[in-house]
């Protein structure tokens with residue numbers, strides 16, 4: 064019997080060697096502390112975390128790089144802004160069971176993992192009580208019972224954190240159990256992990272999804288054309304061949320992707336990689352992220368320009384999640 068634990072996959076090694084120190088980040092990007100006003104205090108509140116494949120997409124020597132600004136802890140995060148809270152989506156109220164959010168008809172969101180590969184400064188989950196949302200085996204049993212008992216549920220959305228942060232075997236055993244629930248027809252994975260570590264798209268994952276009786280959808284989270292580089296595009300092709308529908312959601316972020324040229328290029332490049340733009344979210348009002356916010360009018364203005372420029376199928380839905388509503392609220396405006 065082999066008692067040595069299996070070797071870590073490439074992506075797991077990349078996960079554990081992410082850059083988490085500010086001085087290391089500066090060094091790697093050839094920036095000085097004067098050029099880059101990083102905040103140690105903000106990093107204490109919500110740690111810096113950048114895996115190497117994502118770091119490689121950041122242009123060295125540019126303190127305004129749009130990818131860098133998504134991960135850089137900054138002083139302004141510590142400002143308290145009225146209206147910005149720690150649980151803007153009131154998700155705590157819709158947890159029928161730990162790890163499960165059932166807010167929308169026909170679909171549930173299953174928090175498979177509290178972990179993320181990267182820490183995005185604008186994230187609405189930056190204050191989420193993940194320690195209460197780790198999926199233990201008893202919780203998993205309870206969730207599966209809940210799903211079995213409610214035939215109105217057709218789609219399970221794996222979310223997090225990042226659901227692809229869990230090893231393939233755990234994912235596959237969950238899939239086995241979901242496939243056994245007859246009224247389920249779709250599985251959806253919401254993940255940013257392939258964007259920051261393309262190696263996460265393993266041949267085993269592609270094969271398992273190809274063999275599933277459930278239709279599978281992968282919703283990626285790509286905010287800027289620079290994130291969609293050739294290692295990512297190449298890594299996604301086998302998923303497409305496996306019949307997985309690829310969609311993208313982005314967050315509209317001031318100073319990062321708030322120009323119509325940038326958003327139009329993103330849509331065009333997504334399409335070239337066989338990914339359809341799905342949602343463009345306005346920022347959730349989470350404490351520490353106010354400096355990324357555009358006004359509602361600015362967001363709608365950008366959306367109208369985008370609409371005037373692109374075929375309809377390349378225009379993402381401009382949306383917001385408003386607590387208490389039975390669906391995402393479209394701000395597309397007339």
Ligand SMILES: *Cc1c(COP(=O)(O)O)cnc(C)c1O
Nearest residue numbers: 164166167170171172220384391
């Ligand atoms: C966003 C979200 C969904 C999925 O919404 P779609 O409009 O189907 O993409 C489902 N449940 C929760 C709790 C959500 O926040």
Ligand code: SF4
Nearest residue numbers: 179182183186224255
């Ligand atoms: S949940 Fe998504 S947006 Fe939030 S930190 Fe994790 S990867 Fe980034």
